[in-house]
Amino acid sequence: MHGYDEPVFLISVVAKVLKIHPQTLRQYEREGLVKPSRTEGKMRLYSQRDIDRIKMILRLTRELGVNLAGVDIILRLKEQMEEMEREIEELKDELANYQAANGQIPKNRSMVKKRDSYEIIIFEE
Structure with missing residues (x-):
């Protein structure tokens, strides 16, 4: 196989x-x-x-x-969607790991993930 x-x-x-x-x-x-x-x-x-x-x-x-030009666009969009879905899953996993290690994120805080460096930044209001 x-x-x-x-x-x-x-x-x-x-x-x-x-x-x-x-x-x-x-x-x-x-x-x-x-x-x-x-x-x-x-x-x-x-x-x-x-x-x-x-x-x-x-x-x-x-x-x-x-037509083939349309197929090309559709396939590229499909690949972008799959990449975004993978990224969402990574973010969910990262958030779950953060919550497991630190408890719930307080409501007065926001969590941002920077795409290029993949750092978690917590902002307080």
Whole structure:
């Protein structure tokens, strides 16, 4: 069994499984929608993550009629949302750790997390 991100599938296999022409996969790569790994011989290798991304691209274009520029925007927004969700989870964990160590945050205080340095700053009113 291979890992989700492990590049193991050749372009011909992916094209056959997804019932699309290999040229379509090359176009998606040219458009920057998918970035398969390459062997030393420059052969494209796709991971399961790549295949799932291609399935999403196909769903957007075929079922919803979105053009490739629109797909690019949608995928970028999806990645930003996932990043924000990860950051929210980190903040929740950090807040829970702070509360476990110091008790509840008093109502007359605010907690701010600075994004670049990841420091917690407590302000009193």
